[in-house]
Amino acid sequence: MTNDLMARRKRLFGPNVPTFYDKPLHLVRGEGVWLFDPDGRRYLDCYNNVAHVGHCHPKVVEAIARQAATLNTHTRYLHEGILAYGERLVGKFGHDLKQIIMTCTGSEANDLALRMAQAVTGKVGIIATDNTYHGNTTAVSQLNTRRPPIGGWPAHVKRVPAPDVLVPGSTDPAVFAGHVARAITELEASGHGFAGFMLCPVFANEGLPPVEPGFLDQTVEVVRKAGGLILCDEVQPGFGRLGSHWWGHDWLGFAPDVVSMGKPMGNGHPVAAVVARPDVMAAFREAFGYFNTFGGNPVSCAAAMAVLDVIEEEGLLAHAERVSAYALDKMRALRHPLIADVRGRGMFFGIELLRDGVPAPDAAARVVEGMRDRGVLIGRIGRQQHILKLRPPMPFGIDHADLALCALQEVLDEVAA
Amino acid sequence: MTNDLMARRKRLFGPNVPTFYDKPLHLVRGEGVWLFDPDGRRYLDCYNNVAHVGHCHPKVVEAIARQAATLNTHTRYLHEGILAYGERLVGKFGHDLKQIIMTCTGSEANDLALRMAQAVTGKVGIIATDNTYHGNTTAVSQLNTRRPPIGGWPAHVKRVPAPDVLVPGSTDPAVFAGHVARAITELEASGHGFAGFMLCPVFANEGLPPVEPGFLDQTVEVVRKAGGLILCDEVQPGFGRLGSHWWGHDWLGFAPDVVSMGKPMGNGHPVAAVVARPDVMAAFREAFGYFNTFGGNPVSCAAAMAVLDVIEEEGLLAHAERVSAYALDKMRALRHPLIADVRGRGMFFGIELLRDGVPAPDAAARVVEGMRDRGVLIGRIGRQQHILKLRPPMPFGIDHADLALCALQEVLDEVAA
Numbered sequence: 001m002t003n004d005l006m007a008r009r010k011r012l013f014g015p016n017v018p019t020f021y022d023k024p025l026h027l028v029r030g031e032g033v034w035l036f037d038p039d040g041r042r043y044l045d046c047y048n049n050v051a052h053v054g055h056c057h058p059k060v061v062e063a064i065a066r067q068a069a070t071l072n073t074h075t076r077y078l079h080e081g082i083l084a085y086g087e088r089l090v091g092k093f094g095h096d097l098k099q100i101i102m103t104c105t106g107s108e109a110n111d112l113a114l115r116m117a118q119a120v121t122g123k124v125g126i127i128a129t130d131n132t133y134h135g136n137t138t139a140v141s142q143l144n145t146r147r148p149p150i151g152g153w154p155a156h157v158k159r160v161p162a163p164d165v166l167v168p169g170s171t172d173p174a175v176f177a178g179h180v181a182r183a184i185t186e187l188e189a190s191g192h193g194f195a196g197f198m199l200c201p202v203f204a205n206e207g208l209p210p211v212e213p214g215f216l217d218q219t220v221e222v223v224r225k226a227g228g229l230i231l232c233d234e235v236q237p238g239f240g241r242l243g244s245h246w247w248g249h250d251w252l253g254f255a256p257d258v259v260s261m262g263k264p265m266g267n268g269h270p271v272a273a274v275v276a277r278p279d280v281m282a283a284f285r286e287a288f289g290y291f292n293t294f295g296g297n298p299v300s301c302a303a304a305m306a307v308l309d310v311i312e313e314e315g316l317l318a319h320a321e322r323v324s325a326y327a328l329d330k331m332r333a334l335r336h337p338l339i340a341d342v343r344g345r346g347m348f349f350g351i352e353l354l355r356d357g358v359p360a361p362d363a364a365a366r367v368v369e370g371m372r373d374r375g376v377l378i379g380r381i382g383r384q385q386h387i388l389k390l391r392p393p394m395p396f397g398i399d400h401a402d403l404a405l406c407a408l409q410e411v412l413d414e415v416a417a
Numbered sequence: 418m419t420n421d422l423m424a425r426r427k428r429l430f431g432p433n434v435p436t437f438y439d440k441p442l443h444l445v446r447g448e449g450v451w452l453f454d455p456d457g458r459r460y461l462d463c464y465n466n467v468a469h470v471g472h473c474h475p476k477v478v479e480a481i482a483r484q485a486a487t488l489n490t491h492t493r494y495l496h497e498g499i500l501a502y503g504e505r506l507v508g509k510f511g512h513d514l515k516q517i518i519m520t521c522t523g524s525e526a527n528d529l530a531l532r533m534a535q536a537v538t539g540k541v542g543i544i545a546t547d548n549t550y551h552g553n554t555t556a557v558s559q560l561n562t563r564r565p566p567i568g569g570w571p572a573h574v575k576r577v578p579a580p581d582v583l584v585p586g587s588t589d590p591a592v593f594a595g596h597v598a599r600a601i602t603e604l605e606a607s608g609h610g611f612a613g614f615m616l617c618p619v620f621a622n623e624g625l626p627p628v629e630p631g632f633l634d635q636t637v638e639v640v641r642k643a644g645g646l647i648l649c650d651e652v653q654p655g656f657g658r659l660g661s662h663w664w665g666h667d668w669l670g671f672a673p674d675v676v677s678m679g680k681p682m683g684n685g686h687p688v689a690a691v692v693a694r695p696d697v698m699a700a701f702r703e704a705f706g707y708f709n710t711f712g713g714n715p716v717s718c719a720a721a722m723a724v725l726d727v728i729e730e731e732g733l734l735a736h737a738e739r740v741s742a743y744a745l746d747k748m749r750a751l752r753h754p755l756i757a758d759v760r761g762r763g764m765f766f767g768i769e770l771l772r773d774g775v776p777a778p779d780a781a782a783r784v785v786e787g788m789r790d791r792g793v794l795i796g797r798i799g800r801q802q803h804i805l806k807l808r809p810p811m812p813f814g815i816d817h818a819d820l821a822l823c824a825l826q827e828v829l830d831e832v833a834a
Contacts, residue, residue, distance in 0.1 A: 005495045012503045014516045014698035016706075019493055026495040030488045048490065050710060056486055065482035069473055071447045072685035073465065076436055078422045078443040086429045099431045104521040104687040105711055111554050118567035136707055137528050139555035150535035150704060151573075151609075192568075263710060268489035270521040270687040270711035281431035287567060289433075290553055293467060293680060294522055294687035 001038065002026050020379070021372045030055025033393050033400055035377065046392040046404050047377045049347075052239055052264030053310040054395045060267045060306040067302035074293055075102075081301035088308060090275055092246050095255040099281040102273045102296030106235040106262025107135030109272040112290070113198065113258045114139055116280050117229040119287035120257075123193025127183045127228075129162035131383050133205045134198055134233050143198060156192040158183035162206035163215075164383065165341055165352065166359070171211050177218035184226045196229035196257075201248030204236040207382040208343050208350040208389075213253045220254045229280070232256035235272075236348070239264045240311055240394065243321030243346030251345070269303035270294070316394040320347045327390075327401040334409055337417040338363050347396060350381065351388040355417070359386035363415050370411035376404050418455065419443050437796070438789050447472025450813050452794065463809040463821050464794045466764075469656055469681030470727040471812045477684045480723035484716045491710055492519075498718035505725060507692055509663050512672040516698040519690045519713030523652040523679025524552030526689040529707070530615065530675045531556055533697050534646040536704035537674075540610025544600045544645075546579035548800050550622045551615055551650050560615060561622075573609040575600035579623040580632075581800065582758055582769065583776070588628050594635035601643045613646035613674070618665030621653040624799040625760050625767040630670045637671045646697070649673035652689075653765070656681045657728055657811065660738030660763030668762070686720035687711070733811040737764045744807075744818040751826055754834040755780050764813060767798065768805040772834070776803035780832050787828035793821050 002024060009017070019025070025043070029036040032054040035043045045055065053060065067081070075082060082102065090098045103109050118124055128134065128143040135141065142154040160179035163171040170176070180197060187194045197219070203209050223230055237248030238261045245251040247259065257280055262272035276284070284290075294300070311317070328344040331351060340354035353360040353367070364386045371378050379389040388408075392400070419441060426434070436442070442460070446453040449471040452460045462472065470477065484498070492499060499519065507515045520526050535541055545551065545560040552558065559571040577596035580588040587593070597614060604611045614636070620626050640647055654665030655678045662668040664676065674697055679689035693701070701707075711717070728734070745761040748768060757771035770777040770784075781803045788795050796806040805825075809817070 002495060005497070005500060008500045008504070009495070012500060012507070012515075012517055014695060014702050016702035017492075019495065024495050027488060027490060028496075030490060035488075035490070035494075051490070055490075056488065058486075061482070061486045064485050065478070068481050068686075069475075069478045071444060071452075071473065073444060073447060073452070073468065073472070075434075078419060078426070078436065078441050079445075080422070083422060083425045083429060087425070090429070098429075100429055105525065105709065107709075108522065108525070108554065115555060115567075122567055124568040136709060137525065137554045137556065138532060141705070141707075146706070147704065150532075150539055150612075151541040156568075195567075268711070268714060268716070269485075270714075270717070278431060285431050285433035287564065288558070289563070290558075292522065292524075292553060294685070297685060297687075299685070300687070 022369050023372070025372065033396050042375060044376045044400055044404055046390045046396070047379045048393060049236060049241065049391045050263045050268050051393045052267050053307055053314070053316065054393045057267060057310055059310050060303055063302040063306035064269060064299060067299045072297050072299045075296045079298050081298040082296040085301040085305045088305070089273070093259065093275055096277045097256070097259055097275045099278050100273055100275050101290065102271065102300070103292050104270045104272060104294050105135070106260060106272045107137045107140055108292065109260035109262055109274045110135045110140045110198065110233060111137045112274045113231040113260045114196070115288055116258050116274070116276055116284045117196030117231055119283040120229055120280055121193065121195045121227055123195040124156045125158065125187030125192040125194045126156060127158050127160060127180060127197040129199065129203065129206055130159035131162040131164070131206045132200065155190060156187070158187055163203055163209040163211050164207060165209060171209055173215050173218050176215070177222050180219050181222045184222065184228065194226050194228045196231045197223050198231040198233060200233045200236060201252045202237045202242070202345050202348065204348065205381060207387045208345065208348060210343055213251060216252055216254045229257040230254065232259045234259050235262040237345070239307070240317040240320065241347050243317055243324050246317070265307065266300060266303040267307050269300060271300035271304050311394070314395070320394055323397055323401060326398055327405065330401060330405045334405065334412060336412040336415070347392055347394055349390040352382070353386050353388065359384040361386040364388055366415050367408070367411050370414060371407060374407040374411065376407045439786055440789070442789065450810050450817055459792060461793045461817055461821055463807045463813070464796045465810060466653060466658065466808045467680045467685050468810045469684050470724055470731070470733065471810045474684060474727055476727050477720055477723040480719040481686060481716055484719035489714050489716045492713045496715050498715040499713040502718040502722045505722070506690070510676065510692055513694045514673070514676055514692045516695050517690055517692050518707065519688065519717065520709050521687045521689060521711050522552070523677060523689045524554045524557055525709065526677035526679055526691045527552045527557045527615065527650060528554045529691045530648040530677045531613070532705055533675050533691070533693055533701045534613030534648055536700040537646055537697055538610065538612045538644055540612045541573045542575065542604030542609040542611045543573060544575050544577060544597060544614040546616065546620065546623055547576035548579040548581070548623045549617065572607060573604070575604055580620055580626040580628050581624060582626060588626055590632050590635050593632070594639050597636050598639045601639065601645065611643050611645045613648045614640050615648040615650060617650045617653060618669045619654045619659070619762050619765065621765065622798060624769070624804045625762065625765060627760055630668060633669055633671045646674040647671065649676045651676050652679040654762070656724070657734040657737065658764050660734055660741050663734070682724065683717060683720040684724050686717060688717035688721050728811070731812070737811055740814055740818060743815055744822065747818060747822045751822065751829060753829040753832070764809055764811055766807040769799070770803050770805065776801040778803040781805055783832050784828050787831060788824060791824040791828065793824045
């Protein structure tokens with residue numbers, strides 16, 4: 001069956017479209033933190049942040065079904081749904097972030113955020129870290145491409161060294177701010193000018209490095225002094241994943257000019273958004289015509305509203321904080337000579353594997369595969385894919401943590417140092 | 418109520434976010450070709466092509482509800498849904514167009530199509546018509562922007578005069594091909610080189626000009642000789658809107674290298690796609706890493722599959738062809754001195770209003786508003802927004818055409834020549 005699906009996939013998608021795992025996983029059903037294959041075997045989902053409030057949460061499913069049967073159209077008409085949702089969402093932000101554009105994907109949201117920085121500054125230069133990912137549109141992928149794009153590397157993008165435990169000094173706030181200041185100088189010298197700095201406030205794709213609240217203060221000062229915008233990509237930390245805060249920037253402690261969000265927003269329904277200050281939004285709306293046919297449609301808003309309901313009704317932030325502390329303790333008790341560091345921010349964990357101080361992606365790969373064989377789904381991050389990544393749906397509980405970490409110890413025991 | 422919603426909208430969205438109609442329409446329910454306001458007043462929808470098989474079609478709603486309750490995840494796992502859908506969809510194409518990438522919006526699809534042309538040719542230059550719209554990402558909006566973008570007009574985009582009844586000779590195939598040939602020469606001279614020509618095969622946003630099958634033959638020859646790709650945007654004509662054909666390019670009679678589609682694909686659910694030849698897809702997958710979190714998820718595929726089911730089970734192509742012929746006859750019988758031309762391609766109609774040979778956008782605006790007051794929703798297109806646009810959901814029938822065109826004659830009678 002799997003072989004047949006893989007052959008059809010290859011025929012239909014072409015080359016270089018990888019699946020997760022050496023033995024690809026065929027899924028047919030999801031419920032809460034569990035995913036099921038056609039034989040009824042269950043897998044504990046410690047990877048998927050999109051199914052934020054749990055796979056197929058009945059409240060979200062019901063909201064989608066009800067609204068899809070009632071009305072689904074676009075925002076050139078008036079509809080209560082987008083207004084009620086938007087008002088409730090911006091209510092979760094400070095810093096005068098109170099206007100919104102709804103899109104369908106986080107990539108579309110980040111694509112807009114870049115143009116907001118351009119509109120406010122009249123410049124095009126963008127800074128990002130050198131080990132990040134902000135999305136897949138032409139413009140956004142220029143921030144994270146690893147292959148030289150057709151037509152050459154984009155001259156208006158400067159990349160600064162990401163904070164990384166393996167790079168001495170890189171998690172020092174002043175060092176980081178210095179890199180950003182130099183990048184701004186280069187952009188200004190090149191004639192592109194400096195429009196903004198796009199970042200994930202927990203540096204999720206960078207490997208969740210151990211930075212502390214206040215880390216970005218000096219950088220923010222540098223950016224503001226140069227007239228640029230802080231574009232905060234909350235696609236991963238947003239909607240309470242950190243447990244302690246709704247948004248990553250509130251945890252790290254800085255005021256973004258624009259916030260983009262996506263993946264968890266509709267629990268899998270394609271919905272995303274950009275939130276900005278009124279002055280930023282006005283500059284954008286003055287400079288660019290923008291309309292998104294599906295963005296903010298009543299069904300998307302119903303799905304997103306149900307997600308907020310569930311997060312609050314089920315107390316998922318407090319739950320994440322509690323389970324996170326428990327899971328982190330257990331992770332720190334794991335025994336294996338390759339474990340160099342264990343980090344966590346709410347429902348997002350990284351376990352860094354080093355051999356003689358050098359990343360051990362081979363061991364990380366073996367652990368991920370071993371976990372899959374034991375029915376626990378995890379992934380990898382880090383510049384060399386040597387950090388185990390656990391980023392489960394928010395209802396992930398104490399029992400699930402026990403199960404996952406017991407399996408992890410078993411798998412680690414089989415992996416040579 | 419409407420005033421309250423407008424005020425909330427302004428507060429939440431900021432400036433320059435227009436609604437349709439002088440008296441914005443507040444909608445709460447949709448069914449088939451009908452939309453309803455909170456007072457239960459019904460509006461005949463002669464505008465929305467997204468609700469392709471009719472608003473809230475029960476088969477599509479049920480497919481969404483069922484799959485949302487079962488599993489919604491991404492394509493790094495194996496799932497039957499995207500394979501079954503993709504195979505069925507590419508089966509509707511000739512020209513060796515048999516591989517697919519699924520996205521969430523037509524904009525994302527066109528953004529990919531541009532990169533496919535770059536990947537195949539190693540060049541970046543793109544040609545489009547000078548009165549088109551292909552979407553809203555940074556890269557795609559460079560093809561249709563009317564305001565100088567921040568950083569200046571994109572030098573790698575050349576725009577050719579759109580075929581237009583008001584421009585003598587512009588609907589002549591040789592004249593059009595000549596424009597494209599000149600644009601290619603300019604792109605090659607500028608050092609950008611020529612990657613591809615993106616077009617809508619019925620030139621929908623250009624005002625549905627009266628071009629005939631074969632119109633593009635010489636242009637295609639010019640493009641191929643220069644090594645460029647034909648990128649066919651089927652977001653509007655696709656999925657049988659023309660009645661006679663599933664796709665606009667099959668009606669116009671040419672072989673695209675890449676086809677993008679969107680709006681009608683999921684009847685409002687955010688789903689879109691790019692279909693390409695295996696050699697084009699391989700070049701793209703070699704040059705660019707691309708993954709779309711929500712693209713091709715099981716719920717999107719279920720919605721899109723149900724749309725194909727309904728189109729076929731209800732015989733909507735034949736229905737569109739029959740109703741289109743009837744409606745066109747009735748449109749041609751409309752009496753008003755400003756009507757200069759009546760055109761139709763299946764369920765897409767344009768009625769061009771001229772005063773002394775000059776576009777009459779004022780009259781067109783008055784007609785659109787008058788129709789709204791009578792409970793019939795239409796829109797406008799054309800370089801000066803002087804062409805009445807009717808583009809109803811596919812189940813639009815003979816009775817609906819009678820109703821709409823009777824109202825249209827009444828409204829026209831009230832509009833001064």
